[in-house]
Amino acid sequence: MDLYDGNFELKEIQKLEGHTDRVWSLAWKPTAGVTDIPPVFASCSGDKTVRIWEQDPSTRSWNCKEVLEETHTRTVRSCAWSPSGKLLATASFDATTAIWENVGGDYECISTLEGHENEVKNVSWNASGSLLATCGRDKSVWIWEVMPGNEFECASVLQGHTQDVKMVQWHPTVDVLFSCSYDNTIKVWAEDGDGDWRCIQTLGESNNGHTSTVWELSFNADGDKLVTCSDDLTVKIWETDIIARQSGESYAPWNHLCTLSGYHDRTIFSVHWSREGIIATGAADDGIRFFVESKDGLVDGPSYKLLSKKEKAHDMDINSVQWGPGENGLLASASDDGTIKIWELTQLH
Amino acid sequence: MDNLILSSIDGCSIFSLAILDLELVNFVRDIRDPEHPYSLEQLSVLSEESITVDEKLGRILITFTPTIQHCSMATVIGLCLRVKLKDCFPPHFKVDIKVSPGSHANEESVNKQLNDKERVAAAMENPNLRQLVDECLYSSEL
Numbered sequence: 001m002d003l004y005d006g007n008f009e010l011k012e013i014q015k016l017e018g019h020t021d022r023v024w025s026l027a028w029k030p031t032a033g034v035t036d037i038p039p040v041f042a043s044c045s046g047d048k049t050v051r052i053w054e055q056d057p058s059t060r061s062w063n064c065k066e067v068l069e070e071t072h073t074r075t076v077r078s079c080a081w082s083p084s085g086k087l088l089a090t091a092s093f094d095a096t097t098a099i100w101e102n103v104g105g106d107y108e109c110i111s112t113l114e115g116h117e118n119e120v121k122n123v124s125w126n127a128s129g130s131l132l133a134t135c136g137r138d139k140s141v142w143i144w145e146v147m148p149g150n151e152f153e154c155a156s157v158l159q160g161h162t163q164d165v166k167m168v169q170w171h172p173t174v175d176v177l178f179s180c181s182y183d184n185t186i187k188v189w190a191e192d193g194d195g196d197w198r199c200i201q202t203l204g205e206s207n208n209g210h211t212s213t214v215w216e217l218s219f220n221a222d223g224d225k226l227v228t229c230s231d232d233l234t235v236k237i238w239e240t241d242i243i244a245r246q247s248g249e250s251y252a253p254w255n256h257l258c259t260l261s262g263y264h265d266r267t268i269f270s271v272h273w274s275r276e277g278i279i280a281t282g283a284a285d286d287g288i289r290f291f292v293e294s295k296d297g298l299v300d301g302p303s304y305k306l307l308s309k310k311e312k313a314h315d316m317d318i319n320s321v322q323w324g325p326g327e328n329g330l331l332a333s334a335s336d337d338g339t340i341k342i343w344e345l346t347q348l349h
Numbered sequence: 350m351d352n353l354i355l356s357s358i359d360g361c362s363i364f365s366l367a368i369l370d371l372e373l374v375n376f377v378r379d380i381r382d383p384e385h386p387y388s389l390e391q392l393s394v395l396s397e398e399s400i401t402v403d404e405k406l407g408r409i410l411i412t413f414t415p416t417i418q419h420c421s422m423a424t425v426i427g428l429c430l431r432v433k434l435k436d437c438f439p440p441h442f443k444v445d446i447k448v449s450p451g452s453h454a455n456e457e458s459v460n461k462q463l464n465d466k467e468r469v470a471a472a473m474e475n476p477n478l479r480q481l482v483d484e485c486l487y488s489s490e491l
Contacts, residue, residue, distance in 0.1 A: 022470075046470060074474050077467075093471050119471050137471065164468070182465065213465065231465075266443065284443065284466075315441050317466070337440070 007348045008308035010288065013330075016053060016340040018064050021046030023334035025078040025320045031085035033326045040065075041322070041332060042088055043340055044076035050090050050100075052107065053340070062342060071098050071109045078122045078167075082129045089132060091120040097134050099150065110150045115142055115157075119164075124177075126170040131155070133177050135165035141179050141189065143197060156197040160187055167216050172223045176200075180214035186228055186238075188254065201253055203238065208256035210236065218273045226254060227279055229268035235260040235281055235291070237304060260304055263289050266317075274323040278307060278345070282318030282333055287311050290345065314341065380429045381485045383422040389413070394426060399449075407442045409434065412449040419454050427463035428472060429485045 026043040033039030038057045044050045050068040055061070074093035081088055088100040088107070097113040097120050117138040124133050132144040132152065141158040163182035170177055177189040177197075186209065188201040203209045212231035219226055224242035229235050236259050241252040266284035273279050279291040287310060294305040314335035324330035329345040379388045380395075389395045394413050401410045411430055415423040427446045434444050446463045453459055462468055472478050 075470060093474055121467070137468075166467070182461075182468075212461070286441075 008290065009346055009348050010290075010308060010310045010313070010331075011344045011346055013342040013344055014062050016043075016062055016064070016342070017338070018051055018067075019043065019045040019047050019049070019338050019340075021075075021338060022316075022336040023319065023338060023340055024075065026322055026332050026334045026340060027079045027081055027088075028322055028324050028332070029081050029085045030083055030325050033324050033330075039324055039326065039330070041324075042079045042081070042090075043334055044079045044090060045338075046075045048072050048074060048076060048092075050076055050079060050088070066107055068100060068107050068109075071112075072096070074119075077120065080123050080125055082125045083127060084129055087129075089123045089125065091123040091134060091136075093119040095120060095136075097123050097132075099152065101150070111152055113142075113144060113152050115154055116140065121165065122167040124168045124170050126175050126177075127172055131170070131175065133168040133170065133179075135168045135179055137164040139164060139181075141165055141168055141177070143177070155195075158189055158197055158199070160189075160199045160202075161185070166213065169217050169219070172219050172221075174223070178217055178226070180217050180228060182213045184210050184212055184214060184230075184232075186210075186214055186217060186226075190251065200251055203254060203256070208236075208259070210234065213267075215267070215269050216271050218271050218279075220273045220277065221275045225257070225273075227271050227273055229271040229281055229283075231267045233261060233264055233266070233268060235263070235268060235271060235279070258303055260291060263291075263306060263309070269318065270320045270322075272322050274329075276327070276329075278323075279304070280321045280323065280331055282313075282321035284317040286314050286316060286318060286335075288313045288318065288321060288331075288333060288343075308345065310343075313343075314339065380426075380433060383425045383429075383481060383485050385416075389426065407439075409438070409442055409444045410447070411444070412447045414449045414452045418452070423448055423453055423459050424462055424472075425478070425481055425485070427459070428469065428478070428482050431463070431469060432473065432482055433486055 023045045026041050029040040038055045040054045042052050051064050052066040053062050054065045072092040072094050076090050076092045079090045090098045095116050095118050098109050099111040100107045101110045116136040119137040120134050121136050130146050135141045139161045143156045144152045145155045147153050161181040161183050165179050165181045168179045180186045186203040187199050189197050190200050191197050210230040210232050214228050214230045217228045226238040237257045238254045239257045240254045264283040264285050268283040270282040281289045289309045290307040291304045292307045294303045314337050316336035318333050318335050320334040322332050331343045333341050447460045
């Protein structure tokens with residue numbers, strides 16, 4: 001679709017009920033929803049459970065296939081599928097990260113990662129599925145190596161943030177880890193060649209960075225741009241020199257590209273960049289916004305414009321917005337109102 | 350009292366904002382201070398000017414004044430206010446809780462914590478904190 005012309009409309013496909021507390025986060029299964037495999041995603045909640053949702057191929061209706069419960073004893077804050085879709089990792093306020101595998105149609109907890117002192121807030125797999133990162137209130141970021149036989153070995157504990165770490169996210173192509181925090185910064189971590197992980201860059205206020213908690217970050221498809229969202233009510237876009245990176249430079253630093261402000265009037269909790277280049281944001285103002293790169297003003301470098309917006313997408317705060325893996329413009333949102341909504345972003349002709 | 354407030358919110362058009370604010374104060378004024386056998390109103394932590402409600406936007410702002418500049422219980426008082434309002438208000442209301450300007454040595458940090466809902470959620474799952482908050486909210490020792 002041409003993202004520069006025409007009007008876009010966000011159409012509600014279905015509202016999914018089942019969680020009995022706020023829904024914090026959701027994750028689409030990467031290997032489903034393409035070709036003939038029906039799309040699947042996982043959601044997690046303050047009700048201490050994880051739910052697996054699947055679209056029925058004939059009725060197109062979404063149903064809860066399974067409830068993963070009685071493993072986490074407190075809020076399940078986030079979840080992430082391994083790139084192969086075989087494993088699901090769930091991070092909980094109970095200080096553990098659980099690893100689930102679909103064995104003969106049922107999800108079983110095959111491993112529990114312990115180490116964080118208290119609440120684990122986020123979990124992320126690297127592109128090959130060989131590494132896992134977790135972060136939490138204890139200000140640390142842990143890197144886990146995936147060993148044979150469903151063993152997970154701690155490879156490194158990264159200290160550097162001065163407050164709780166809200167999210168970790170691996171770069172989509174190289175093994176460089178990004179984290180964002182209540183300390184208002186984004187940190188970039190890489191291995192130094194001797195197996196030691198170090199912070200190689202901090203994007204803070206002095207780099208045109210955020211002035212309050214950074215809640216989430218997301219990469220574009222090429223991996224040369226990064227978008228972050230914050231309690232300071234802005235969305236920021238950062239870029240790196242991908243050519244320098246590909247030509248084997250040791251590290252191409254990230255720089256602030258632009259700031260989108262004035263679009264949300266309460267904390268922006270979630271941001272996700274689609275493969276087609278559309279940035280979706282979800283916020284505590286109950287609204288969803290969409291942004292794309294603008295063709296205008298290319299002289300001064302790329303700029304971004306509002307593509308579409310949806311007020312009152314939910315009755316309460318929106319905690320997570322996630323694009324589906326297919327090319328059908330499907331988006332899921334999770335809210336404090338306990339529901340998940342499936343949306344389709346369509347172009348009006 | 351709970352029913353009175355809920356019904357006044359539901360039928361809010363018949364109440365003026367001033368009355369709504371007053372009702373709201375009635376609602377939270379009896380929360381007990383975590384460190385004293387007095388209510389928040391008795392200690393001047395809260396007054397009628399503490400609360401503003403924007404019905405149209407569905408927003409509530411509470412500013413409270415901790416008894417001393419270094420009050421270590423400021424965040425607990427804030428948690429009590431948040432829980433109490435959550436129990437008594439339509440869920441779509443957005444609540445901001447702050448210490449009044451200049452009233453606390455760590456004003457910025459207290460305000461940031463009280464308005465980070467993830468930290469609030471985690472705190473309320475902590476059994477010790479939850480018990481402290483419940484004691485403040487439901488104590489009959491007043």
